Amino acid sequence: MSDAAHADIKKHVRVYITVFAALAVLTVVTVAVAYLHLSFVPALLVALLIASVKGGLVAAYFMHLVSEKRVIFWILIVTVIFFAAMFILFPAAHADQAGGM
């Protein structure tokens, strides 16, 4: 491997350590927020927001999505669409039943 590529990987390693620190801090924040005893909906939103930031960091840096090829993004876009459809289906069915009774 060339020296330039070697230096590049070394830069990556520094990023990995920073991401690790951020994930650890956000885990502590997640647990700390739980002690505020928020009601269900705000608690869910805060938990999902923090989890999304953490998941985003893992996907972007550990799974190298920041520098990935277009085909991978297309797979992910299709996945997100199907995932969202499935996710909406359940609460929609619930709302439909609740309204019908």
Add this chain to the structure above:
Amino acid sequence: MDIPYTVTPRADTGVFNAKLGVWLFLASEVMLFGGLFSAYIFLRLGVDAWPGVLDGTAYARASDILNVPLATLNTMVLIASSVTMVMAWASLMMKRFDRYKLYMGLTILAGLVFLVIKYFEYSAKLGHGLTPSDSNFLAIYFTLTGLHGLHVIGGLIVNGYFWGPGSKMWKTNPAQFTNRIEIAGLYWHFVDLVWIFLFPTIYLI
């Protein structure tokens, strides 16, 4: 027969074949966990109290039944294992096979620690007679964490192979071996990612 594009990217996709394959597999995994996750939301929408009554006692919070400190520790263990996994790959990129062995070994160790902690967690529940059939809460808790645990075991088998007998490939085809570690890492990070969502939604709210 040689499998094509194990090292060089395919011209039309821009990635080596196995990477495309693993991302497609992960897409199916998103739907698997997503289905159970939406089932969990559905179960919660249908009840007034969660986790609700268990053995005659009414519980207002999941954290009154589940062990949050142990689950927090497990979150840290899994995050740490994700870092060592990516470091294992970075070590191969820097041609440091000795470092690879170290970091992959640490990744496997962290995965085993996660399972041991999970074992204590499960045996505490089962020891108190709390089984999946007792309530919707326990059913979805055991199903989601159990399926995730199976994924950890699967990752350990793959990583164990690449740490042990599979690492011989480093001598014959280092580029392909590095790619194998990259995509084994993609799976391992995904397992970490699932836990990042499971932990707050099941244990904390």
